[in-house]
Amino acid sequence: NAGVTQTPKFRILKIGQSMTLQCAQDMNHNYMYWYRQDPGMGLKLIYYSVGAGITDKGEVPNGYNVSRSTTEDFPLRLELAAPSQTSVYFCASSYSSRALGGEQFFGPGTRLTVL
Amino acid sequence: GQQLNQSPQSMFIQEGEDVSMNCTSSSIFNTWLWYKQDPGEGPVLLIALYKAGELTSNGRLTAQFGTTRKDSFLNISASIPSDVGIYFCAGSNQAGTALIFGKGTTLSVSS
Numbered sequence: 001n002a003g004v005t006q007t008p009k010f011r012i013l014k015i016g017q018s019m020t021l022q023c024a025q026d027m028n029h030n031y032m033y034w035y036r037q038d039p040g041m042g043l044k045l046i047y048y049s050v051g052a053g054i055t056d057k058g059e060v061p062n063g064y065n066v067s068r069s070t071t072e073d074f075p076l077r078l079e080l081a082a083p084s085q086t087s088v089y090f091c092a093s094s095y096s097s098r099a100l101g102g103e104q105f106f107g108p109g110t111r112l113t114v115l
Numbered sequence: 116g117q118q119l120n121q122s123p124q125s126m127f128i129q130e131g132e133d134v135s136m137n138c139t140s141s142s143i144f145n146t147w148l149w150y151k152q153d154p155g156e157g158p159v160l161l162i163a164l165y166k167a168g169e170l171t172s173n174g175r176l177t178a179q180f181g182t183t184r185k186d187s188f189l190n191i192s193a194s195i196p197s198d199v200g201i202y203f204c205a206g207s208n209q210a211g212t213a214l215i216f217g218k219g220t221t222l223s224v225s226s
Contacts, residue, residue, distance in 0.1 A: 004157075033214075035216075040218065040219075041218055041219075042119070042121075042203055042205075042215075042216030042217050042218045042219060043158070043203070043205075043216040044216075045213055045214070048213075058213065059213065090157050090158070092157075103148070103160050103163050104148075104160070104214065105160070106150075106157030106158050106159070107157050108155075108156055108157050109155075109156070109157050
């Protein structure tokens with residue numbers, strides 16, 4: 001199992017550009033999440049999904065969009081990049097019925113800089 | 116919203132020492148999780164706690180779910196250099212709709 005994979009690992013964007021952060025998991029988990037991590041801070045939930053076709057906002061959803069067309073993939077879209085979106089983005093997935101409060105498995109992260 | 120206060124913010128210890136860190140909240144959590152993050156990597160789950168009062172060990176790590184459901188602690192015994200990293204506590208809110216993370220404890224171990 002590859003677990004949770006994320007691409008790209010690093011990216012530099014100009015203000016106003018758009019991009020999609022890719023996330024995939026091969027553990028057949030129904031639940032998937034996107035977090036951002038700023039220096040010295042914990043992780044903040046951006047969006048989550050409880051299954052294909054179902055997504056919902058987390059704590060900091062503004063400026064982002066998600067879709068979940070398959071169980072495996074959960075891409076995160078930035079439409080108009082802003083410097084405030086400079087961060088490290090982590091995708092995670094989980095399987096248990098305690099999913100949203102349960103054992104989440106994380107990808108290696110995407111480091112995004114917006115200049 | 117719900118917040119977790121994690122302390123200490125950082126620790127500098129000698130190899131072989133024991134370490135203790137904790138998380139507190141003003142509100143009740145149903146689940147407490149402890150994660151470790153190595154530089155440039157995503158967090159990795161160390162211990163999950165699901166019942167108030169529960170004490171769970173994973174090798175040299177021991178964690179407890181506080182009886183009030185508002186706190187948890189993590190102990191590391193006989194630290195080694197590979198224990199270096201950032202340790203995060205996380206708790207599930209009562210609605211079960213989100214995992215709230217603390218800001219982390221950065222551990223440095225000198226040999």
